[in-house]
Amino acid sequence: MNRPDTDLATALAADTPIPRDADGPVFAEPWQAQAFALVVALQNKGVFTAEEWAQALGAEIAEAVAEGGCRDGSDYYERWCEALEHLLIEKGLASHDGVDALAASWARAAEATPHGKPIVLENDPERGR
Structure with a gap:
């Protein structure tokens, strides 16, 4: 299902300060790494595509920003989990x-x-x- 704000959401996701260092993503808590790995595993298994994931995550970030959410990336993995939850519900898996x-x-x-x-x-x- 495409959302009307897909292009904007994808752009916002690309511009969001993802917690990272020179080696890649960094995680402040173990659950963040687990959520990241879960999305990668589900994508690798074909549960959803990279485009579907980008759209879902972008939409969550856009919603958070529209509601005055944090723009410094500190809530990035909360948005990650929300996107995963909504995508799994949309696909009928939850x-x-x-x-x-x-x-x-x-x-x-x-x-x-x-x-x-x-x-x-x-x-x-x-x-x-």
């Missing part, structure tokens, strides 16, 4: 309800996990009910 339920499960798991321990879904007290 649902809004499913994504929301999983996010809630992770939040409960985080709350139930002792400080300093890894957060895993198994820590969600409502999991398996």
Whole structure:
């Protein structure tokens, strides 16, 4: 599905300060690297094309900028995750309800996990009910 702001969105994505150094992307947190790798793997498996990805990411960045979002790149990977979520929903591989339920499960798991321990879904007290 093409969005009317595809060209603008793609241009904004190209102009966004992606966190990087001379060797390529840099990640402030492990989840950022995992999200990056997930998109690369899905694209390599043919789940979506590079053009579809650029359009989805560009649209998310355009929306964030239109809403006064950060232009310094500090929220780049949040936009990355939003684009992935919306693209997977658009392709019928995920649902809004499913994504929301999983996010809630992770939040409960985080709350139930002792400080300093890894957060895993198994820590969600409502999991398996």
